[in-house]
Amino acid sequence: MTEQTQIPVTVLTGYLGAGKTTLLNRVLTENHGKKYAVIVNEFGEIGIDNDLVVGADEEIFEMNNGCICCTVRGDLIRIIGGLLKRKDKFDAILVETTGLADPAPVAQTFFTDDDIKKRTKLDSIVTVVDAKHIDQRLDDSDEAEEQIAFADIVLLNKTDLVSPEALAKVEAHIRTLNPFAKIYRTERSNIPLDQILNRGAFDLKRALELDPHFLCDHEHGHHHHDHAAASTIHDTDIHSISLSTDKPLDLQKFDAWVADVLMTDGQRILRTKGILNMAAKDERFVFQAVHMVSEGTFTGPWPSKDNRRSRLVFIGRKLDEAALKRGFDSCIA
Amino acid sequence: MATSVSRAPVVAHEFGAYVVSATANGRLFGVAFGDGMVRLIDSEILDAKPVEVQAHVGAALCLAADIEKGAFLSGGDDGNLNKISALGAVEVVAEHKGRWVEHVTTHSGSGVRAYSVGKDAFVLGKQKTEPRKLTHATSVGGLAINPKGRRLAVAHYGGVSLWWLAQDSPPALLPWKGSHLQTVWSPDGDYVVTAMQENALHGWRLSDNEHMRMSGYGAKVRSAAFGRRGHFLATGGAESVICWPFTGGGPMGKAPFEFGGAGGAPCTAVAANPEMDVFAAGFEDGSVIVGQPGPKAAMLIIMGGGSPVTALCWNPDGDRLLAGTEAGDVNIADFRA
Numbered sequence: 208m209t210e211q212t213q214i215p216v217t218v219l220t221g222y223l224g225a226g227k228t229t230l231l232n233r234v235l236t237e238n239h240g241k242k243y244a245v246i247v248n249e250f251g252e253i254g255i256d257n258d259l260v261v262g263a264d265e266e267i268f269e270m271n272n273g274c275i276c277c278t279v280r281g282d283l284i285r286i287i288g289g290l291l292k293r294k295d296k297f298d299a300i301l302v303e304t305t306g307l308a309d310p311a312p313v314a315q316t317f318f319t320d321d322d323i324k325k326r327t328k329l330d331s332i333v334t335v336v337d338a339k340h341i342d343q344r345l346d347d348s349d350e351a352e353e354q355i356a357f358a359d360i361v362l363l364n365k366t367d368l369v370s371p372e373a374l375a376k377v378e379a380h381i382r383t384l385n386p387f388a389k390i391y392r393t394e395r396s397n398i399p400l401d402q403i404l405n406r407g408a409f410d411l412k413r414a415l416e417l418d419p420h421f422l423c424d425h426e427h428g429h430h431h432h433d434h435a436a437a438s439t440i441h442d443t444d445i446h447s448i449s450l451s452t453d454k455p456l457d458l459q460k461f462d463a464w465v466a467d468v469l470m471t472d473g474q475r476i477l478r479t480k481g482i483l484n485m486a487a488k489d490e491r492f493v494f495q496a497v498h499m500v501s502e503g504t505f506t507g508p509w510p511s512k513d514n515r516r517s518r519l520v521f522i523g524r525k526l527d528e529a530a531l532k533r534g535f536d537s538c539i540a
Numbered sequence: 541m542a543t544s545v546s547r548a549p550v551v552a553h554e555f556g557a558y559v560v561s562a563t564a565n566g567r568l569f570g571v572a573f574g575d576g577m578v579r580l581i582d583s584e585i586l587d588a589k590p591v592e593v594q595a596h597v598g599a600a601l602c603l604a605a606d607i608e609k610g611a612f613l614s615g616g617d618d619g620n621l622n623k624i625s626a627l628g629a630v631e632v633v634a635e636h637k638g639r640w641v642e643h644v645t646t647h648s649g650s651g652v653r654a655y656s657v658g659k660d661a662f663v664l665g666k667q668k669t670e671p672r673k674l675t676h677a678t679s680v681g682g683l684a685i686n687p688k689g690r691r692l693a694v695a696h697y698g699g700v701s702l703w704w705l706a707q708d709s710p711p712a713l714l715p716w717k718g719s720h721l722q723t724v725w726s727p728d729g730d731y732v733v734t735a736m737q738e739n740a741l742h743g744w745r746l747s748d749n750e751h752m753r754m755s756g757y758g759a760k761v762r763s764a765a766f767g768r769r770g771h772f773l774a775t776g777g778a779e780s781v782i783c784w785p786f787t788g789g790g791p792m793g794k795a796p797f798e799f800g801g802a803g804g805a806p807c808t809a810v811a812a813n814p815e816m817d818v819f820a821a822g823f824e825d826g827s828v829i830v831g832q833p834g835p836k837a838a839m840l841i842i843m844g845g846g847s848p849v850t851a852l853c854w855n856p857d858g859d860r861l862l863a864g865t866e867a868g869d870v871n872i873a874d875f876r877a
């Protein structure tokens with residue numbers, strides 16, 4: 208059997224009017240050397256007649272009797288299955304979701320369906336945020352929060368419309384929701400496309416390249432409590448828990464603990480990312496999960512022998528920080 | 541299990557694009573490809589040059605034998621349903637610009653053509669009249685007309701809708717959780733079976749609304765075919781060809797028979813021989829076998845190695861077998877020799 212290359216898939220989320228369409232039009236028209244198949248939720252917005260633009264109606268499928276991690280997007284399975292029959296027509300796929308879409312079923316589609324898993328790979332989730340209106344959005348919609356919580360990359364767009372102080376506040380708010388996303392400030396979605404496409408955020412081997420600062424507990428380290436003062440928060444709001452230690456962990460203990468956490472609380476935990484120092488191993492262990500769907504692997508040496516610090520981030524709702532910290536500490540070898 | 545390697549000669553073609561579907565109409569094999577081509581191959585003269593038609597701009601997505609002898613219907617991601625004559629003339633039967641024609645099926649006896657675009661199935665007769673539109677809550681995953689040509693089964697998320705073709709009445713719903721795809725009807729018309737998005741089949745016995753859950757597969761089932769007399773339903777999705785017995789009250793509570801499975805790759809396509817009680821099966825490793833379920837299971841290895849088999853089809857006499865692959869290989873085994 209011939210080994211097939213996996214086609215990278217970028218998922219583009221963001222509230223209506225945040226600037227997704229501007230970005231899509233750039234992907235379709237700019238000369239970036241790659242041919243994208245684009246799956247859009249509304250045909251009308253794209254002013255381009257291109258046979259690689261496909262319209263999709265969101266169809267949420269519960270598989271295996273409604274297990275949450277098996278909630279997938281049936282329309283994407285169908286459309287990507289059809290696109291994959293084409294011959295050498297495109298290099299990558301971009302999936303646009305509606306402003307109201309839950310990103311979890313989109314992401315889970317790429318880990319749940321065998322055919323799609325074999326032929327494509329989720330590259331990254333890019334969320335476009337309107338710097339001027341995001342505070343209001345976060346107050347009145349769960350989806351806006353979820354889209355930021357799921358993001359690997361956040362485009363903080365329309366920065367020209369707000370003051371530097373307001374921008375700093377919005378960025379801090381995004382950080383509290385998602386400590387590991389890479390944030391880019393843009394106007395009119397003007398970012399070099401290679402900064403957001405084909406980044407390999409879901410590729411464990413490349414996860415560190417995307418965010419070399421993941422291990423540094425700098426300004427966004429333990430600030431997940433602070434935003435409670437900044438805006439009115441009700442207890443279903445998304446927050447993050449960041450755990451770290453300098454002591455090596457025991458791989459078996461960690462595997463058992465994290466599997467149990469995701470099994471028990473995987474509905475509330477949206478995403479998990481970690482880079483971990485396992486006892487008696489010279490390589491870094493990279494771990495990530497979307498709800499209960501997880502993967503972890505050793506990915507190469509630590510950059511410096513002296514700074515082998517483990518860090519694990521949970522993003523979710525009503526997370527029990529004390530219990531997570533106890534569990535994490537119990538994995539110390 | 542008795543195994544032998546066939547000495548049947550194989551005529552091999554390399555067309556270089558994903559084989560989407562293959563079917564026969566009279567002596568012609570029709571094969572639809574991921575580059576929009578449809579090729580017609582004469583099963584009587586295997587070394588003749590195929591008739592080649594650029595039927596669609598993007599990919600062809602589905603193919604069926606038309607109700608006219610020697611003609612085929614193909615649907616594509618250009619939104620067209622095309623009729624391709626035995627000589628290769630293309631006629632646009634229906635157009636749905638910006639959408640995909642994903643499934644098509646026909647019944648020559650009753651002169652019915654049915655196809656689907658997203659959530660809608662359309663039924664056309666022989667005459668060029670406005671098609672009847674049948675709308676569903678979710679996208680159509682599969683279509684099948686019953687052997688008498690009077691009912692249309694439409695698979696979708698949450699079950700199967702059964703429409704009477706001649707009556708303008710709402711459908712009967714066969715409900716079952718999950719997403720239902722390829723749909724087959726037993727030769728006696730009493731069973732409807734779907735291959736699901738999950739690694740399972742689901743079936744309904746229409747006479748008493750009895751359910752059948754057929755699970756335990758290691759991969760998506762993808763393909764299922766009743767034998768010509770309806771005694772067995774052969775299915776893909778496992779390393780061997782799983783064949784459920786439908787004699788004596790159906791498969792409920794019975795273990796399936798199986799054959800093949802030496803290669804270790806999952807079965808991706810099955811096709812029932814129209815003249816004998818045997819099935820052809822294609823696998824992800826490119827191998828193709830012909831075998832018989834039951835206590836005296838036996839099989840022949842026809843072809844081995846290569847790209848995953850995506851389409852399998854017998855000619856009406858059951859002595860020529862066409863296999864198509866993801867890589868675009870089309871191989872035809874000749875059992876007359």
